[in-house]
Amino acid sequence: MQGFDRRKFLKTIGISAVTAGLATTVGSLKSVSADEVDWFQNVNRVKDPLNKTPKEKGHAPVVQWPINIKNGEPFNLDIQIGETLHPMTSNHYIQWIEVYVGIEQVSRVEFSPLCPQAKVTIPVAVKESATLRILARCNQHGIWETTKKVII
Numbered sequence: 001m002q003g004f005d006r007r008k009f010l011k012t013i014g015i016s017a018v019t020a021g022l023a024t025t026v027g028s029l030k031s032v033s034a035d036e037v038d039w040f041q042n043v044n045r046v047k048d049p050l051n052k053t054p055k056e057k058g059h060a061p062v063v064q065w066p067i068n069i070k071n072g073e074p075f076n077l078d079i080q081i082g083e084t085l086h087p088m089t090s091n092h093y094i095q096w097i098e099v100y101v102g103i104e105q106v107s108r109v110e111f112s113p114l115c116p117q118a119k120v121t122i123p124v125a126v127k128e129s130a131t132l133r134i135l136a137r138c139n140q141h142g143i144w145e146t147t148k149k150v151i152i
């Protein structure tokens with residue numbers, strides 16, 4: 001009887017695991033026809049603000065804040081997902097919203113489908129004019145981003 005070669009066994013298992021992982025990854029990649037969009041391929045943004053698609057109207061974060069912002073003083077960002085508020089149902093919902101000032105993350109809010117509306121108010125403060133980035137993830141249509149400049 002041949003002896004057990006531990007090194008050979010681990011090598012084989014490792015290769016199998018890598019192969020299985022690759023197969024899983026390849027298996028999860030679905031082919032997308034020319035008229036379909038793979039929403040999970042990139043961060044999605046409104047392409048033409050004057051001519052939004054239904055998907056853009058339903059997913060791009062909409063953000064509002066007070067007119068007068070003072071240096072370093074907190075103000076509220078009122079955020080909702082979509083001009084037409086995104087649904088929150090068990091199979092189609094917003095999973096989270098993130099807020100960044102510049103590259104710094106200020107907040108991340110997680111949602112379950114039990115949350116009735118994809119809306120949140122986040123307090124922020126800026127010490128100089130800055131770019132706000134709001135990201136939201138739909139479980140069916142990927143990550144959507146809106147950026148806005150706050151001028152002080």
Ligand SMILES: [Fe+2]
Nearest residue numbers: 092138140141
């Ligand atoms: Fe969606």
